[in-house]
Amino acid sequence: MSVDAPTQLAPGIHRLGNEYVNCYLLEEGNDLTLVDGGLPGFRPQLDAYLQSRGRSVKDIAAVILTHAHADHVGIVEHVREDTQAPVYVHAKDAEMARTGKTHRRDGSMLPYLRYPALYKLFLVAGRAGGARTPNVEVLTTFDAEQDLDVPGRPRIIPTPGHSPGHVAFHLPEHGVLIAGDALCTYNPLTGSEGPQLMPRAFAADSLQMQKSLEAIERIDATLTLFGHGEPWTESPQAAVDRARELGLT
Ligand SMILES: [Zn+2]
Ligand SMILES: [Zn+2]
Numbered sequence: 001m002s003v004d005a006p007t008q009l010a011p012g013i014h015r016l017g018n019e020y021v022n023c024y025l026l027e028e029g030n031d032l033t034l035v036d037g038g039l040p041g042f043r044p045q046l047d048a049y050l051q052s053r054g055r056s057v058k059d060i061a062a063v064i065l066t067h068a069h070a071d072h073v074g075i076v077e078h079v080r081e082d083t084q085a086p087v088y089v090h091a092k093d094a095e096m097a098r099t100g101k102t103h104r105r106d107g108s109m110l111p112y113l114r115y116p117a118l119y120k121l122f123l124v125a126g127r128a129g130g131a132r133t134p135n136v137e138v139l140t141t142f143d144a145e146q147d148l149d150v151p152g153r154p155r156i157i158p159t160p161g162h163s164p165g166h167v168a169f170h171l172p173e174h175g176v177l178i179a180g181d182a183l184c185t186y187n188p189l190t191g192s193e194g195p196q197l198m199p200r201a202f203a204a205d206s207l208q209m210q211k212s213l214e215a216i217e218r219i220d221a222t223l224t225l226f227g228h229g230e231p232w233t234e235s236p237q238a239a240v241d242r243a244r245e246l247g248l249t
Helices: 040-052 076-083 091-099 116-127 206-211 213-217 236-246
Strands: 007-010 013-017 022-028 031-035 060-064 087-090 140-142 155-158 167-171 176-180 184-186 193-196 223-226
Touching: 007 223, 013 040, 013 223, 022 223, 040 076, 060 076, 087 091, 091 140, 155 213, 176 236, 184 223, 193 236, 206 213, 213 236
Parallel strands: 031 060, 060 087, 087 140, 176 223
Antiparallel strands: 007 013, 013 022, 022 031, 155 167, 167 176, 184 193
């Protein structure tokens, strides 16, 4: 698995990031929405990609967060400062975005220490500035299933558990689901690939995270995107079935 360069996955849907962490751009006319902010080191890649398409960071009209873990807010504050774009996050993750203080975690890191993937993750995240994520100073919060009036017209699908205010974004007109960390196709601690739940050691509430699969499996989409791992082109239902078979990781 690798992401050598940002790519357009579908008309108006772009993927940025590295082999461990993804973020996305939605394009509607001249306006863009940044979905999650990856790691701080992603900013030059964003600027270069936009420039290659005759665009600039100023075209970003909104930033939307699946949740406020550090690996999803890396470039957000600087993009916000440069564009004055609103940054949308669920009310239950707003404090984490503002302060960088994370919630209590549901599992220990100890079981994962035997996996080389863990050490690669820290190395790559460290190189991309993962240890110094700027807090987001100004936020717009939401707290329920609703359509967001931003480029791409994402519908908020609450999927709490991985974090208290985690949400997925459904783009019905594109047949795309951005699942964030409600599911992944690359487990950043074990290195295992394919649809599965994110590890317990990163979760606020594992039982709630499993329950939130019910919100994912009802979505009609032909492309599902994740915070970690490759896109999934079977149905969300098929991804959820695989994740349930594996159980907690
Ligand atoms: Zn996360
Ligand atoms: Zn993540």
